[in-house]
Amino acid sequence: MKRSIILFALFVLVLSPRVFSQITLQVGGGVGIISPTGDYAGSTVDFYEGTKYGLGTGLDLHAKARVGILSFNVFGMIDYSSLSNDGPGEPDKSDKQVENSQKVLSFKLGPEFNISVPMSPVGIYLDAFLSLNKISGKVKFQGISNISSDERDIESATRIGAGGGGGILFDISPIVTLDIGAHYNVFNVFGKEYPISASNDRWNAYTTLNDDKDPLFAIGNDDHIVGESRSMSAWQFTLTAMIGI
Numbered sequence: 001m002k003r004s005i006i007l008f009a010l011f012v013l014v015l016s017p018r019v020f021s022q023i024t025l026q027v028g029g030g031v032g033i034i035s036p037t038g039d040y041a042g043s044t045v046d047f048y049e050g051t052k053y054g055l056g057t058g059l060d061l062h063a064k065a066r067v068g069i070l071s072f073n074v075f076g077m078i079d080y081s082s083l084s085n086d087g088p089g090e091p092d093k094s095d096k097q098v099e100n101s102q103k104v105l106s107f108k109l110g111p112e113f114n115i116s117v118p119m120s121p122v123g124i125y126l127d128a129f130l131s132l133n134k135i136s137g138k139v140k141f142q143g144i145s146n147i148s149s150d151e152r153d154i155e156s157a158t159r160i161g162a163g164g165g166g167g168i169l170f171d172i173s174p175i176v177t178l179d180i181g182a183h184y185n186v187f188n189v190f191g192k193e194y195p196i197s198a199s200n201d202r203w204n205a206y207t208t209l210n211d212d213k214d215p216l217f218a219i220g221n222d223d224h225i226v227g228e229s230r231s232m233s234a235w236q237f238t239l240t241a242m243i244g245i
Contacts, residue, residue, distance in 0.1 A: 025245045026243060028063070028065075028177075031238070033237045035236075036055045039053060044085055044087035044097075045090065050205050055101075055102060061080045061081075064179070075108075082102075083102050097143055099138070108129040110130060111128060113127065124166065124168055129163055132161075133158065135154075138154060147203065152207050167179055175244040176244075182237050183236045184236075185236055187234070194211075195210075196216065
């Protein structure tokens with residue numbers, strides 16, 4: 001037993017310098033564009049009718065870290081995204097009666113696989129991740145049928161998401177790398193729900209995320225309008241400056 005422990009300790013001592021000499025760390029930050037898809041996109045009419053969230057393309061700020069051990073990388077990101085839209089709530093009206101906005105704070109972690117281009121400062125990577133997303137926002141209605149004119153907060157909620165994508169790495173200097181990425185995010189893979197409020201009126205459809213079907217949904221009911229589970233997804237395009245440490 002003692003001999004085995006001694007041999008293992010010697011193995012660690014011999015291997016450690018080689019491993020630690022190949023550990024790399026990069027940190028950085030950047031900006032991006034986030035473009036909603038599917039149920040997360042649509043029009044303000046869709047939002048008023050409870051079929052989609054009706055959000056438009058928004059901006060993203062983020063910080064990123066990448067740790068490499070031998071040939072395996074792990075990356076982490078913190079994103080803050082802002083999306084909004086405004087327009088009519090009813091098809092037969094053209095003025096801006098709906099203002100809808102959401103803020104998404106995301107924490108992402110996952111593996112990254114790099115493909116080096118020999119004799120070139122350019123590299124390619126593919127990755128996948130899980131995310132923890134905190135989502136909040138505001139909604140305003142003015143002069144629309146079946147709901148009072150008012151501006152209210154969307155109750156903050158947390159969802160577990162996932163996604164993946166890739167990018168191109170440009171080595172600007174020995175310690176600075178430019179990271180151009182494209183990723184597909186699904187913010188609410190797990191945790192969908194539709195809580196029923198005490199007021200039980202149409203405002204309840206808008207003041208929480210309500211990404212699951214309303215259990216009280218009925219065709220022709222003007223207060224309970226969310227008849228299907230909704231997915232919150234978006235493409236994210238980022239430009240990040242990474243510095244090696």
